[in-house]
Amino acid sequence: MNVLYLINYAGKAGTEKYVENLIRLGKGKINPFFAYNVGGELSQKMKEASVPCLQVEMSWRSMLSAAKKLADYCRSNGIEVIHAQYPRENIIALISKRYYNKPKVVLTNHLTLRLSGLSGFVWRRLNKRFTPKNHCIIAVCNEGRDIMIENGVEPSRIKVIYNGIEPAGSSVRSNVIRKELGLSDNCFVMTILARFAQEKGLSFLLDSLAELKKRSDKPFCCLICGDGELFSEISAKASELGLENECRLLGFRKDTREILLGSDIYLNSSSCNEAMSFAILEAMNAGLPLVVTDVGGNRDLAETGIQCGFVCKYGDTDAFASSIKRLMDDTELRARLSAAAAEKIKKQFDLNKLADDVFAAYN
Numbered sequence: 001m002n003v004l005y006l007i008n009y010a011g012k013a014g015t016e017k018y019v020e021n022l023i024r025l026g027k028g029k030i031n032p033f034f035a036y037n038v039g040g041e042l043s044q045k046m047k048e049a050s051v052p053c054l055q056v057e058m059s060w061r062s063m064l065s066a067a068k069k070l071a072d073y074c075r076s077n078g079i080e081v082i083h084a085q086y087p088r089e090n091i092i093a094l095i096s097k098r099y100y101n102k103p104k105v106v107l108t109n110h111l112t113l114r115l116s117g118l119s120g121f122v123w124r125r126l127n128k129r130f131t132p133k134n135h136c137i138i139a140v141c142n143e144g145r146d147i148m149i150e151n152g153v154e155p156s157r158i159k160v161i162y163n164g165i166e167p168a169g170s171s172v173r174s175n176v177i178r179k180e181l182g183l184s185d186n187c188f189v190m191t192i193l194a195r196f197a198q199e200k201g202l203s204f205l206l207d208s209l210a211e212l213k214k215r216s217d218k219p220f221c222c223l224i225c226g227d228g229e230l231f232s233e234i235s236a237k238a239s240e241l242g243l244e245n246e247c248r249l250l251g252f253r254k255d256t257r258e259i260l261l262g263s264d265i266y267l268n269s270s271s272c273n274e275a276m277s278f279a280i281l282e283a284m285n286a287g288l289p290l291v292v293t294d295v296g297g298n299r300d301l302a303e304t305g306i307q308c309g310f311v312c313k314y315g316d317t318d319a320f321a322s323s324i325k326r327l328m329d330d331t332e333l334r335a336r337l338s339a340a341a342a343e344k345i346k347k348q349f350d351l352n353k354l355a356d357d358v359f360a361a362y363n
Contacts, residue, residue: 003030007085008058010036010043014278015110025355071099079103081362104135112296124152136361140276141297163276164351171287177262188220188328191263193279196228201269210241211321227252260286268292271314289337291323308341
């Protein structure tokens with residue numbers, strides 16, 4: 001089966017990881033093709049892997065020309081399925097069927113964004129017009145499904161298929177990051193992998209850490225790995241709150257597995273737009289208990305079924321700090337949730353099974 005993966009920005013975030021995993025695990029099951037607008041790390045990886053690539057302008061002004069170009073490419077390469085990664089790409093793919101009708105169009109919705117105002121009205125109209133024409137629409141978490149229905153997406157087309165990760169099995173703890181940063185053996189280390197963007201809630205995270213510092217005499221350090229437009233602002237706030245020793249901004253890192261294996265727990269402070277976080281899945285795969293905000297698929301990961309962490313309302317610094325302190329003080333609880341995190345990956349979020357579910361949705 002010839003499958004074309006369609007994404008506007010081929011960068012390095014969770015959606016790109018989703019596409020990369022499907023292409024890698026699809027060997028022998030699908031013949032992958034790749035189309036994008038703005039190049040980045042993913043488009044480079046696709047070229048290095050010899051995946052046929054098409055670059056096409058996908059701005060709103062160029063939607064018709066993009067659809068025609070996409071249709072020509074699909075006709076020339078015998079594409080049977082177009083797998084779009086966001087609503088705009090989905091509309092372009094569906095319009096392309098006016099010019100070449102053979103491909104099925106599948107959409108994965110990676111967002112948990114409730115639409116409002118004029119833009120919400122427009123998108124609901126667009127969704128009601130276009131999404132009944134989709135072969136299948138994949139929600140990566142239960143909240144994502146519910147929000148899509150609120151946003152006008154055709155309910156009968158939606159199927160929930162979680163994001164996943166390949167189970168690592170037993171995880172051997174590491175002291176590499178502690179040695180690199182000069183952290184003592186008794187320092188409680190927590191980690192968050194996040195872009196420095198408004199929706200990631202890093203300002204709320206710092207407020208929670210400041211509250212934690214008031215409540216605990218135990219040494220702790222939070223490692224924030226990522227980059228983005230708010231890096232300087234968050235760095236300045238950490239200094240203002242006196243968290244220079246308790247908070248380290250490490251920038252973008254490629255050794256995140258090593259960092260997670262050197263940590264005691266994992267945090268997620270997002271305020272919105274968090275569907276099914278690959279970063280949280282990676283932390284669970286490293287056996288880390290979770291303290292996360294109640295957005296997107298975070299509750300599915302931390303509490304639904306097998307509990308491996310705590311869920312707090314975004315903005316509630318008291319609850320967030322209390323949950324961290326509870327894990328700091330209770331080693332038995334931490335060990336139990338650590339084991340549960342690894343177990344949950346094997347039972348509910350095994351990427352190999354979930355990828356097969358996505359491939360089955362193409363039929």
